[in-house]
Amino acid sequence: MSIATAVEDAKAFMFDPDIETMPRAQLAALQLDRLKKTLAHAYAKVPAFRRKFDAAGVAPDDLRTLQDLARFPFTVKTDLRDNYPFGLFAVPREKVLRLHASSGTTGKPTVVGYTRGDLDTWSELMARSLASAGAEPGDIVHNGYGYGLFTGGLGAHYGAERLGCTVVPVSGGGTERQVTLMQDFAADILCATPSYALNIAEVAAGMGVDIRTLPLRFGVFGAEPWSEEMRRELEARLGIKAVDIYGLSEILGPGVACECHVAQDGLHGWEDHFLFEVVDPETLQPLPMGATGELVITTLTKEALPMIRYRTRDITRLTDEPCVCGRTHTRIMRVTGRTDDMLIIRGVNVYPSQVEAVLIGLPDLAPHYQLVLTRKDALDSITVEVELAADASCDEASRARKAGEVRHHIKSMIGVTCDIVIKSSGEVPRSQGKAIRVKDLRKIAS
Structure with a gap:
């Protein structure tokens, strides 16, 4: 040919x-x-x-x-x-x-x-x-x-x-x-x-x-x-x-x-x-x-x-x-x-992609995150760990303000209350293939 x-x-x-x-x-x-x-x-x-x-x-x-x-x-x-x-x-x-x-x-x-x-x-x-x-x-x-x-x-x-x-x-x-x-x-x-x-x-x-x-x-x-x-x-x-x-x-x-x-x-x-x-x-x-x-x-x-x-x-x-x-x-x-990825947190249905859509739309955040699931007193909780952008201010007051902003937006857009941990650049694990967006610690805790 x-x-x-x-x-x-x-x-x-x-x-x-x-x-x-x-x-x-x-x-x-x-x-x-x-x-x-x-x-x-x-x-x-x-x-x-x-x-x-x-x-x-x-x-x-x-x-x-x-x-x-x-x-x-x-x-x-x-x-x-x-x-x-x-x-x-x-x-x-x-x-x-x-x-x-x-x-x-x-x-x-x-x-x-x-x-x-x-x-x-x-x-x-x-x-x-x-x-x-x-x-x-x-x-x-x-x-x-x-x-x-x-x-x-x-x-x-x-x-x-x-x-x-x-x-x-x-x-x-x-x-x-x-x-x-x-x-x-x-x-x-x-x-x-x-x-x-x-x-x-x-x-x-x-x-x-x-x-x-x-x-x-x-x-x-x-x-x-x-x-x-x-x-x-x-x-x-x-x-x-x-x-x-x-x-x-x-x-x-x-x-x-x-x-x-x-x-x-x-x-x-x-x-x-x-x-x-x-x-x-x-x-x-x-x-x-x-x-x-x-x-x-x-x-x-x-x-x-x-x-x-x-x-x-x-x-x-x-x-x-x-x-x-x-x-x-x-x-x-x-x-x-x-x-099978849907999370039910205190009666609210949550998909990781919904959280992603909120996070990526906010300023001063990098597009790297994980959702950490825990259980206390028979109630499920979700913590969102998300990185600051490399050029964002990283002092404690700025982190606290950003955490409050993220918490408010997730609550208003998705309807679930989350704990927010603002991490420094590079602290959220990077993907070499499929990203691991959810870390489920509930079974470990029980």
Whole structure:
């Protein structure tokens, strides 16, 4: 294959009008055909799915419309753990070319597998996502996502190569060296968690490097919830457009959906490969378009590990309003939190991302924080530890005033009363990957 042909093939991933602007009726017909095949495949090949379907009194042939999917049972993360390691695979293990797994910090890890076809699909959808985010063939992609069993690094890597980009597979850590490589290689695209991207910007400033003067144009950030306030902080510190990408290992990895760099307003979900629902997290009943609830995803083309109505625990809403970029796929609006991340503090529901949105909007604070949970006399309490900006006044009177200001804003915006600890620059632990926003000391205390 000539270089010219390779570049033309790569450009095909930048915007495919046959797929990304497909009329809704045609897209729904494609989804229905693929959904029928997926249900039949899962029922025939995975005993655990067959038992769940039988217990719910449904069979693949009962699906005649997309709306009929609501009759089928949900899949949850414990289903993967209960069938550890390969019990949910729908192909012989010898057909699985790659395995990824979660850390398993709260039990057995969740294991996911990919056939050759799955890997091709993943690469294609990551190429589509990166193109949506602004990447072009020939760009240098600085990949700061973690490699290994975590899906982020390899997902971004193979997608960028499929698009025709040059990949720097640096992973996380060694942040000073990362800054140097971004300078020396003239990176165009940064892929990382938003918290680690902030760490890179901070380290660069400490090295005397103004990262905003580099060729960097776009940042593709995901793997943890982040707010619009965080977006503005990232764009100001890095001199880029910050674009949100979404995915989870159980479904595919990164590349399930991605914002476009044109609007930066909701993630285009790749509906030719996934079916998206939003349900009430309490009643589990489907919610109408535009209502906020828990995102549920069904895979339409996965071979090794089909997922039927997988409860992601992510809180969001869907919109089918037209996007200025021209893509017609349903958009997943920014994930505001997870049902399993929600904190209930003295009767008030609190998501860490809500606290982040308040903190980043206040002057003289750095965008580094942790929420510390404690329990005393059967009552839960929350302490917000947040850093002063490097150039802010740090005498005790100034700290006390700032703590009072933060406490007031959190109370007025979220409705929860917090203790506030104002820390000096560098005292809040930095992220080398996914940020640890919550430190739960309640079990230790009990």
